[in-house]
Amino acid sequence: MTRIAVIGAGPCGLAALHAFEQARLDGVDVGEVVCFEKQSDWGGLWNYTWRTGLDEHGDPVHGSMYRYLWSNGPKECLEFSDYTFDEHFGGPIPSFPPREVLYDYITGRAKKSNVRQFIAFDTAVRRVSFDDRTQMFSLALESWETGESAVRTETFDYVLVATGHFSTPNMPEYPGFASFPGRILHSHDFRDAVEFAGKNLLILGSSYSAEDIALQSRKYGARSVTIAYRNAPMGFGWPDGIDEVPALQHIAGRTAHFADGTSRDVDAIILCTGYQHHFPFIDPELRLTTTNNLYPAGLYKGVVWTANPKLIYLGMQDQFYTFTMFDAQAFVARDVVLGRLPLPGADAMAADVDAWLARYATVEDVPGQIDFQTDYVRDLMSMTDYPGFDLDMVRQHFVTWEHDKEDTITGYRDKSFASPCTGTVGPSPHTTWWDELDDGLARFLQR
Ligand code: FAD
Ligand code: NA7
Numbered sequence: 001m002t003r004i005a006v007i008g009a010g011p012c013g014l015a016a017l018h019a020f021e022q023a024r025l026d027g028v029d030v031g032e033v034v035c036f037e038k039q040s041d042w043g044g045l046w047n048y049t050w051r052t053g054l055d056e057h058g059d060p061v062h063g064s065m066y067r068y069l070w071s072n073g074p075k076e077c078l079e080f081s082d083y084t085f086d087e088h089f090g091g092p093i094p095s096f097p098p099r100e101v102l103y104d105y106i107t108g109r110a111k112k113s114n115v116r117q118f119i120a121f122d123t124a125v126r127r128v129s130f131d132d133r134t135q136m137f138s139l140a141l142e143s144w145e146t147g148e149s150a151v152r153t154e155t156f157d158y159v160l161v162a163t164g165h166f167s168t169p170n171m172p173e174y175p176g177f178a179s180f181p182g183r184i185l186h187s188h189d190f191r192d193a194v195e196f197a198g199k200n201l202l203i204l205g206s207s208y209s210a211e212d213i214a215l216q217s218r219k220y221g222a223r224s225v226t227i228a229y230r231n232a233p234m235g236f237g238w239p240d241g242i243d244e245v246p247a248l249q250h251i252a253g254r255t256a257h258f259a260d261g262t263s264r265d266v267d268a269i270i271l272c273t274g275y276q277h278h279f280p281f282i283d284p285e286l287r288l289t290t291t292n293n294l295y296p297a298g299l300y301k302g303v304v305w306t307a308n309p310k311l312i313y314l315g316m317q318d319q320f321y322t323f324t325m326f327d328a329q330a331f332v333a334r335d336v337v338l339g340r341l342p343l344p345g346a347d348a349m350a351a352d353v354d355a356w357l358a359r360y361a362t363v364e365d366v367p368g369q370i371d372f373q374t375d376y377v378r379d380l381m382s383m384t385d386y387p388g389f390d391l392d393m394v395r396q397h398f399v400t401w402e403h404d405k406e407d408t409i410t411g412y413r414d415k416s417f418a419s420p421c422t423g424t425v426g427p428s429p430h431t432t433w434w435d436e437l438d439d440g441l442a443r444f445l446q447r
Contacts, residue, residue, distance in 0.1 A: 001031050001032050002030075002031030002032070002157045002158070002337070003031060003032050003034070003154075003155065003156040003157050003158075004020070004030075004031055004032065004033045004034070004156060004157065004158045004159075004160065004337055005034055005035075005036065005125075005137065005139055005154070005156040005158070005159045005160065006033065006034070006035040006036070006118075006160045006162055007035075007036055007125045007128075007139075007159065007160065007161050007162055007163055008035075008036075008037060008044065008161070008162035008163040008164065009035050009037035009039075009042040009043070009044065009119050009121075009162075010042075010043060010044015010045060010046070010047075010162060010163075010164055010315075011043075011044055011046070011106055011315070011322065011323055011326050012044075012162035012164070012314035012315035012326045012329070012330070013035055013037070013042075013044070013160075013162035013314070014042060014043075014106065014107075014109075014110045014115065015162075015314070015323070015326040015327045015329070015330035016033075016035075016160050016162060016314060016330040016333060016334065017033065017035055017110070017113070017115035017118050017119070018109065018110065018113045018115060018327070018330065019327070019330040019331045019333070019334040019386075020033045020334050021113045021114070021115055022082075022113070023334060023338065028338065030334075030338060031157075033118050034118060034120060034154075034156075035115075035118050035119040035120065036119075036120050036123045036124070036125050036139070036141060037119050037120070037121050037122075037123065038055075038057075038059065038062070038122070038123060038124035038125075039055075039062060039121065039122075040121050040122050041121065042107060042110060042116070042119060042121075043103050043106060043107055044062070044164055045062070045063060045064055045065050045164060045166060045167075046065065046099060046102060046103040046106060047063065047103065048063065048065055048067070048099060048100075048103075049061060049062075049063040050191060051063065052188075052189040052191065053189070057124070057142075057144060057149070059124060060167070060168070061167075062164070062167045063167075064166050064167055064187065064188045064275075065099055066190050066191050066192065066193070066213075066216070067191060067192045067193070067439065068098070068192075068193060068216055068219075068220065068437070068439045069098065069099045069212075069216075069439070070096050070097065070098045070099070070413055070433060070439065071096050071097050071098070071099075071102060071413075072208060072212060073320070073322075073398070073401060074095045074096065074397050074401055074415075074417040074426075075093075075095055075096065075097055075102070075105075075417075075426070076095060076394070076397055076417040076418060076419050076420060076426065077320075077321070077322075077324075077394050077397050077398060077401070077417075078321070078322045078323040078324055079323075079324065079389070079419055079420065079421050080109055080323060080324065080327060080421075081324070081327075081386070081387040081388065081389040081420075081421050082109075082327075082386075082387045083108070083109040083112065084419065084421045084422050084424075085105065085419065085424070086419070086422050086424050088104070088105050088108045088109070089105075089445070092424050092425070092426060092427050093426060093427070093444070093445065094416065094426045094427055094428065094429040094444070095413075095415060095416050095417045095426035096413035096414075096415075096429070096433065097444055098439035098440070098441070098444055099439065100439065100440060100441040100444075101441050101444050101445070104441055106323065120141075120143065120145065121145070122143060122144040122145050123141055123142070123143040123144075123145065124141070124142050124143075124281075125139055125140070125141060125281050126140040126141065126142050126151075126281055127139070127140035127281055127282075127283070128159055128161075128281060128282045128283060128286060128311075129283045129286075130283070130285075130286060130308060130310075130311070134155075135157075135310075136155045136156065136157060137155065137156045137157070137158075137159045137310070137311070138153055138154075138155055139153065139154050139155075139156060139159070140152075140153050141153070141154060157310065158310050158311075158312065158337045159310070159311050159312070160312045160313075160314060160333055160337075161279065161282065161288075161311070161312070161313045161314065162314040162315060163279065164315065165275060165276075165277045165278075165292065165315075165316060166275045167188065167275065167278075168188075168275055168276045168278035169186035169187070169188040169189075169271070169273070169274075169275060169276070170273050170274045170275055170276050171186055171271060171273070172204075172271065172273055174248050174249075174250060174251060175249075175250035175251065176250045176251030176252055176253075177251060177269075179251075179253070180251050180253075180254065180269065181253065181254055182254060182266065182267045182268045182269065183268045183269070184268070184269045184271070185268075185269075185270055185271070186270070186271045186272075186273070187205075187209040187210075187213055187270060187271065187272045187273075188275070190213055190270060193213075193216040193217045193219065193220035193221075193222070194220050194221065196217050196220075196221070196222045196267075196268060197220060197221030197222060198221060198222070198223055199222055199223060199267040199268055200222075200223050200224045200226070200264070200265065200266045200267050201214075201217055201222050201224065201225045201226070201266060201267065201268055201269075201270060202226050202228065202248070202256050202264070202266040202268070202269045202270070203217075203225060203226070203227045203228070203269075203270050203272055204227075204228050204230075204248060204269070204270070204271050204272060204273055205227075205229075205230075205271070205272030205273050205274065206227065206229040206230065206231070206232065206233060206234050206244075207234075207272070207274065209272035209274075210227055210234070210272035211234055211236070211409070213270055213272055214227050214238075214242050215239075215242070215409065215410065217270075218239060218241050218242050219434060219437075220437070222241070223241070224241050224242075225241060225242040225243075226243060226244075226245055226256070226264055226266065227242065227243070227244045227245070228244075228245050228246065228247055228248040228256070228258060229244055229245075229246065229247065230247050236405065236406065236409035237406075237407075237408065237409060238409065239409075239410050239434075245258045245260065245262060245264075246258050246259035246260045247259045251269075254266060254267065256269075274292060275292065277289065277290050277291075277292070277296075277316065285307070285308075286305065286307075286308060286311055288305070288313055288316060290316065292318045293317070293318055293360075294317050294318050294360060294363075294369060294372055294373055294376075295317065295356050295357055295360045295372075295376070296313075296316050296317065297353060297357060298353070299313055299316065299353065300343070300349040300352060300353055301329075301332055301352070301379070301380060301383075302316070302317060302329065302356075302376060302380075303329050303332060303333055303336075304333075304336060304343065304349070306346065306349045306350060306353065309336070309343050309349075312333045312336065312337075314326060314329050314330060314333060315329065317373070317376075319373075320369065320370055320373045320398055321373050321374075321377050321394075324377065324389070324394070325373070325376075325377050325380075327386055328377050328380035328381050328384070328386055329380060331380075331383075331384035331385070331386040332380050332383055332384055334384075335383070335384050341383060341384070356376070359372065360372060366402055367399060367402075370395060370398045370399060370402075371395065374391060374392075374394070374395040374398075377391060378391055389420040389421045390420035390421075391420070393418065393420040394420050397417050397420075400415075400417075401415075401417075410433070410434040411432065411433070411434065413429075413433035414428065414429060414432050414433055416428060429444075430446060430447065
């Protein structure tokens with residue numbers, strides 16, 4: 001029997017299990033699918049943990065999400081076409097839910113398709129290697145299923161890596177950090193904005209984490225937030241108490257000095273400086289090495305490891321699209337594994353990757369990035385029976401969302417979008433996002 005390993009039970013791993021289960025329900029022999037998840041529950045980053053540093057087994061904590069995290073894009077842009085928000089919640093809900101609501105939705109589909117039975121929890125993959133002679137992968141596993149650490153090896157025909165890439169921090173150092181008298185942390189370790197109430201914060205970075213943690217911190221009471229950008233400012237109309245300054249040069253005591261010659265005293269520094277694709281458990285010749293971008297090289301259709309097509313990576317791109325892109329990838333991965341989607345030869349795969357990379361090199365701005373990832377998802381969807389949805393509507397939603405953010409960075413989450421699956425328009429939230437302090441599911445669903 002063909003054995004297929006899925007590593008990680010976050011949104012990508014769950015999408016893979018769902019895809020295989022759909023084929024099984026259609027009467028296809030999918031072989032044996034086993035998912036290994038090092039945490040004790042599913043959901044990946046959406047499975048909130050209060051922990052930072054090390055987990056209960058001494059491994060680096062996977063979670064990077066924090067309290068009071070609301071979706072940073074419209075939920076209509078990530079809606080599963082085969083499990084809509086209307087189906088899960090029994091009626092319309094606003095377009096920007098907090099984390100717990102999206103966790104409920106993701107795991108709702110996984111419960112419906114009954115895939116928990118395929119997951120070995122508390123089981124970390126320690127090594128992935130490939131034996132040229134047997135053409136099989138060997139996975140070294142450490143499991144705490146019985147409470148004690150137990151090590152074993154299993155062999156598989158195919159491996160799907162779904163371990164995410166927003167967990168291992170990119171941690172730059174600036175002169176003066178070692179003697180800074182306050183706390184310095186990475187966004188990976190940020191958990192509760194309330195900790196910074198009354199403080200003057202310095203944030204480094206100019207992408208999603210910097211934007212959201214700056215807003216959060218101010219919303220929950222930081223006295224001031226200074227965002228230092230390395231290349232270009234985000235340029236939003238920030239609320240009172242937040243502003244952007246050019247790059248940090250050095251710190252002297254608690255005084256931060258910036259490239260424009262100005263300086264400010266700060267109490268804490270949050271490095272919103274991104275993450276590394278970090279897969280130390282995969283043998284070097286199988287290991288994806290890339291920066292965070294929309295088309296990592298070496299992956300045919302963004303998923304198949306061209307150097308060994310029995311190895312598949314899911315969700316390794318930077319992400320406008322999330323859950324729907326993961327689904328589209330998972331259906332392609334499944335059909336490659338099942339032999340329903342024959343792969344072209346190595347040269348043709350390389351040529352396809354090169355063509356996408358050549359197009360990516362011409363992308364100049366955010367609308368271009370949105371179009372690029374839309375076309376990528378469209379290409380994937382043309383290859384399988386993943387149920388269609390109005391992709392052009394989603395593309396337009398992303399463009400509108402970007403404009404909304406430019407209009408009002410504190411108010412864009414109060415807007416409503418139409419579902420590309422059902423047409424349902426999200427109602428306005430009962431409380432504007434800037435005034436809502438409670439991120440609980442029950443509170444969000446109150447009408
Ligand atoms: P993950 O969610 O990271 O899951 C990977 C899983 O693999 C984890 O469960 C982990 O424990 C497991 N794992 C890792 N290594 C091993 C191993 N060696 N052995 C066994 N198991 C392993 N997306 C949105 O759509 N909307 C948002 O609002 C949004 N906000 C975000 C906010 C933050 C702070 C971050 C960091 C990301 C956010 N994202 C958001 C993007 C997020 O990456 C995706 O939504 C999604 O979680 C990616 O799913 P994944 O399965 O690829 O990875
Ligand atoms: P991103 O989107 O990868 O962005 C990383 C940011 O970090 C980016 O603005 C970088 O600056 C900045 N950066 C990187 N290195 C440095 C140094 N050395 N000094 C200053 N600034 C630096 O990561 P995010 O965490 O924002 O977002 C990741 C996901 O989490 C995303 O999907 C969200 O939904 C949540 P640059 O712009 O290149 O100048």
